[in-house]
Amino acid sequence: MNMPESTRARTRNEKAILEAAEQVFARHGYRGASVQAIAEAAGLPKSNVLYYVGSKRRLYVALLERMMERWNAMLDDIRVEDDPAEVIEAFIRSKMQLTQTHPQGSRLFAAEILGGAPFLQEYLHGELRDWVEERARVFRQWAERGQMDPIDPVWLIFLIWSATQHYADFEAQVVAITDREALDDSDYQDITDFLCQVILKGCGIRR
Amino acid sequence: MNMPESTRARTRNEKAILEAAEQVFARHGYRGASVQAIAEAAGLPKSNVLYYVGSKRRLYVALLERMMERWNAMLDDIRVEDDPAEVIEAFIRSKMQLTQTHPQGSRLFAAEILGGAPFLQEYLHGELRDWVEERARVFRQWAERGQMDPIDPVWLIFLIWSATQHYADFEAQVVAITDREALDDSDYQDITDFLCQVILKGCGIRR
DNA sequence: TTACTTTCTGACCAAATGGTCAACTATGGA
DNA sequence: TCCATAGTTGACCATTTGGTCAGAAAGTAA
Numbered sequence: 001m002n003m004p005e006s007t008r009a010r011t012r013n014e015k016a017i018l019e020a021a022e023q024v025f026a027r028h029g030y031r032g033a034s035v036q037a038i039a040e041a042a043g044l045p046k047s048n049v050l051y052y053v054g055s056k057r058r059l060y061v062a063l064l065e066r067m068m069e070r071w072n073a074m075l076d077d078i079r080v081e082d083d084p085a086e087v088i089e090a091f092i093r094s095k096m097q098l099t100q101t102h103p104q105g106s107r108l109f110a111a112e113i114l115g116g117a118p119f120l121q122e123y124l125h126g127e128l129r130d131w132v133e134e135r136a137r138v139f140r141q142w143a144e145r146g147q148m149d150p151i152d153p154v155w156l157i158f159l160i161w162s163a164t165q166h167y168a169d170f171e172a173q174v175v176a177i178t179d180r181e182a183l184d185d186s187d188y189q190d191i192t193d194f195l196c197q198v199i200l201k202g203c204g205i206r207r
Numbered sequence: 208m209n210m211p212e213s214t215r216a217r218t219r220n221e222k223a224i225l226e227a228a229e230q231v232f233a234r235h236g237y238r239g240a241s242v243q244a245i246a247e248a249a250g251l252p253k254s255n256v257l258y259y260v261g262s263k264r265r266l267y268v269a270l271l272e273r274m275m276e277r278w279n280a281m282l283d284d285i286r287v288e289d290d291p292a293e294v295i296e297a298f299i300r301s302k303m304q305l306t307q308t309h310p311q312g313s314r315l316f317a318a319e320i321l322g323g324a325p326f327l328q329e330y331l332h333g334e335l336r337d338w339v340e341e342r343a344r345v346f347r348q349w350a351e352r353g354q355m356d357p358i359d360p361v362w363l364i365f366l367i368w369s370a371t372q373h374y375a376d377f378e379a380q381v382v383a384i385t386d387r388e389a390l391d392d393s394d395y396q397d398i399t400d401f402l403c404q405v406i407l408k409g410c411g412i413r414r
Numbered sequence: 415t416t417a418c419t420t421t422c423t424g425a426c427c428a429a430a431t432g433g434t435c436a437a438c439t440a441t442g443g444a
Numbered sequence: 445t446c447c448a449t450a451g452t453t454g455a456c457c458a459t460t461t462g463g464t465c466a467g468a469a470a471g472t473a474a
Contacts, residue, residue: 009451010450013451026321027321027322027323028236028239028322029236029238029239029318030235030239031235031236031238031239031240032235032236032238032239032240032322033238033239034430034431035431035432036430036431036432045452045453045454046432046433046453047433047434047452047453048452048453050432050433050434051451051452051453052451055432055433056433057432107321110317110321111236111318111321113376113377113379114233114314114318114321114376114377115234115239116234116379117380117383121383124379124383124384125383125386128383128384129384129386149404151401151404152397152401154384154385155397155398155401156401156405158373158374159370159401159402159405161373162369162370162372162373162377163365163366163369163370165369166365166369166372167365169317169376170320170321170365170368170369172320172321172324172331173320173324173335174365176328176331176332176335176336177331177335177336177339177361178361179332179336190359190362191362194359194362194363195362195366197409198363198406198409198410199405199409200409201408201409201411202404202405202408202409202410203405203409204408216421216471217420217421220421241460241461241462242461242462242463243460243461243462252423252424253462254422254423254424254463255422255423257462257463257464258421258422259421262462262463263462263463264462
């Protein structure tokens, strides 16, 4: 990796800006975040941040897109012939891993939805909805075959999303109530195992 | 109710302000909300809003306190002799009702936690933590008696909180994916039944 | 009516907002 | 070396921010 100094600085700064911005946007939402605060968190002058990202709006959109990419990378295929237990467990585990590895991104996403998802309407109504319906179809077939209870698949997907997302979005609450400084790997292991157990059993899926 | 005009106007305006503020704070968080926007939503001049509430900060705190009162009103007592199925089902149902009747308040609360809960540290570490531990103790005894599976009670409480809260906080997502304009009473009935069924069964609670 | 209190509001303020720009300093290839 | 390009930044701008205040308006009680 023998890069010219200029591009090295560029990538370094861009990374610092994205990281800082994700933090600030997650904490305060789009309106509540200030370019000044982001610049300070990145250790750069405000003008320099704007030189790199163009505008606050574009920075925000770029972060949302990065998060959607991570999300999409998680969403693998599914077939009726697959084993329900395996698929749903893998689903819970990968969603939980996303939460654990990108809590800031999770919170950024949450803040966007909380605010009425003004930038994500298209994505939610398009790609994501299709993905949910595709899964739902398979879940219903599993239920018909008696491989799981006849529950509404969409509510099940929301249950998994909410239960996992919670540990990023409500981290402050979780940490306060469990009297920890932060959740560590073994906590996340425990929680993931707990969720797999309760949800699979709750849906009548044998494993 | 024959009130003098002055007090009638006062109560009317205060109500309008609280409602408008809950909406704006929920949508944009503390920093992102502007007194101007709240005033417009309440149909009053900004100066008038500040005349009533003193400051943005005090308005925000008053709203959080109102939400905590609603929350506390929901949290009833629990004893080891009670029936687990009944208690947990009632718990899920009352939490869901809070979500349904006060979605703005739910979102306000969520935004506060997302931002690191700067105004709620005390409450989370005090009252709420005590309440959770009290419940957890009883859950553990139920598990020992074989009335439910030996799961971590705190994760269970978080599961119920997250799964219910989700339908207020992520309403924009739910609405987009299910292609509705809004969730109605029968939707909430279905979801509540679904959650009771899956969670009770998932915890090995017979009913 | 009069006297007094409460409600209301436009004008105003210092500070912060997102964004522009001209001037400056690297950097890297010729 | 020289030059063009890229990176950097403080000064600056119009607008918005939360909040104050003087005084107008309206209600209340005698």
